[in-house]
Amino acid sequence: MQKKHIFSLETGVFLVILIVFFATFISIMGSASFFKTLMATAHDLLLNTVFFIMAVAVLTGAFAGLLNEFGLVHWFHLLLDKLMKPLYGLPGIAAMGIISTYFSDNPAIIALAKDKSYIAHFEKWQEPLLCNLGTAFGMGMIVSTFFVAQGGRAGINLLPAVIIGNIATIIGSIVSVRLFSKWTKRKLGSVHKEVDKTEPHYREIREGNAFERFLEAMLDGGKTGVDIGIGIIPGVLVISTLVMMLTFGPKDPTIGYQGLPYEGIALFDKIGKILFWPLKAIFGFDSPQLIAFPITCLGSTGAALALIPRFLDHGLIKPSDVAVFTAIGMTWSGYLSTHVGMMDALGYRYLTSKAILAHTIGGIVAGFSANLLYRLFF
Template identity: 45%
Template sequence: MDEKHKLVPAVGREVIIFIVIFTTIFGLIGHKMGVINMINTIMRSSYSMIMDVCFYIMGVAVIAGALSGILGEFGVIALIDKLLSKLMGPLYDLPGAASLGVLTCYMSDNPAILSLAKDQNFVRYFKNYQLPALTNIGTSFGMGLIITSTMMGLKIDGSIKAALVGNLGAIIGSIVSVRIMMRFTKAYYGTDDSSLDFKELENRKLRVVREGSVGGRAINSLLEGGKNGVDMGLTIIPGVVVICSLVLLLTNGPGPEGYTGAANEGVAFLPWLGEKLSFILSPLFGFQNPSSIAVPITALGSAGAAMGLVPGLIESGSITANEIAVFTSICMCWSGYLSTHVAMMDSLGAKELTGKAIMSHTIGGICAGISANLLFKLFMLF
């Protein structure tokens, strides 16, 4: 979709408001960190994002794209759609092929679903209003295997059961997130237009394949799918670097030696905000200690960083298996969505709905945590 532009006065009230907000935010951050330290941290964090995160995501996207290409070429996606359409339709209002995106993200990370969205044999099962919701359902299961296995390995009684319950909570959160997002996408796109104009494929009895031998088709589908992964990896770099650097700046605190301008330092604003809201959030999530709120708050920007906080909470005796269930569901459902949602929606050509996607997923993650809390308490009765 082409960007929409409009003409506004060259200098107006908007300029003054922007300058006030911009200087206030970064003035306060610079006052706490030191202006030079703040600038160095932003630059080094951005570099770290590109080298450690973006290239990793690109690698995941290349593999996921290659896998999508060969699965689509030989009809596996068509089979999955046929087998799971009866399940995905009532739960998510999505075709059965979307389950492949769930599995791909669960085994890797959120942006892996973008490589699937470049595959015509995958996209053809979706209508226009369903495609933007891939961001929400993919993110809901991002890093699921890593998070679940990590939580299961924690030295706390009931961690395995808690991690499995957390997965159930994440599923509930994903349904809430996708269903809310669908209300916005239906209003924006309508419900009639197909994502691809393949009139001869509407009955889903035919699919597109490449010409040539079986071996040639396999190689070409792998390479073309991998190329789509490279394109996606490059596309998401601006969003990941800008948004994730800002989120980390607001999430992390100073280093062991204070503010030095090192990468990933910050002013710990989001954890502070979480502490202030703990009187609401702790009862909903069943937290026994207000410090536990740091985990879901950190998961807004990075699920990996959030999981890194859990062993310290266990050592201090601040959490039980109930918290492990909630941590699993929220870390899995949110999985750093503030760091990736903007780039993912832009890559899907639906950046106009980015705010709606973030709002929907915020609600979905909260519902995931609440559901895990209630389900774990229920299971402990038996």
């Protein structure tokens, strides 16, 4: 723990920012409406979005647990094995990192990296690449299932868009990993390490008969989903509440602010109009407010997903946008909030800035690819 003087410049600057922040909202919305909307938005997000995402996470977690217990995850690994070297320049066993993070979240790959029998398959310069590889597929199953479910609620078939988004994610992840590898090779390519070339063909299973293992795997996987659901609460309530209040204006402009959930100062609408043509060219967005989704994904994909029901209610989203959202939501998956810790856990903190730069480019490529592929095939 570091110490800092209480009268440091940092404190003064933060105080000024805090005053400007509250003054901006209150001057436009009024103090009563601002605080009422703040609390009402957070409360509505908790009840109608967080618990929905948690339900999705529990179901996908239980499904993933069964896939792992009965060997299908290892089959997927063997199927992807021959693709990893040409696509990513990584050993086939790296596919386990993709699968583990797709069914859970970014940090799942750290648990693999800490396994000596797993990391022994990687050369030194390849080890840091696991951070970008895992992050690119974080919460993939949850993001995909969430969008399909939202399409069902809105009466729209979004499955084709979600599939395109998943394909675009692969493209973005390749760009991220390959670009990052140029720096890791330069820094670590000369560091010698004995690499285990063998491939495991056996897996560990639970004790008991098939039915007992089925129940345990399903319930343990569901518990993982609960952990993910609880883990996204701070991000959704803090980040999404702020983003919502920066995205939308008063519900009824003729009446003005009423302190209702999701009212705000519509700042992203103004920013989106300034950046409209670049956003339309890259991502195909027709609505300036949609810039809120990729911006929120930088910190938390769970928080970004909380924006989707409101976007659908306002008729702002078309299927091609869902393809882009799926790709960006998976590829970035809150990487600014996890990359530092993940790179530190891998033991390569000094390469964090390069990892973040490569992953930023990878996410933009994923979103652009999703937009291009959707328009090409649909």
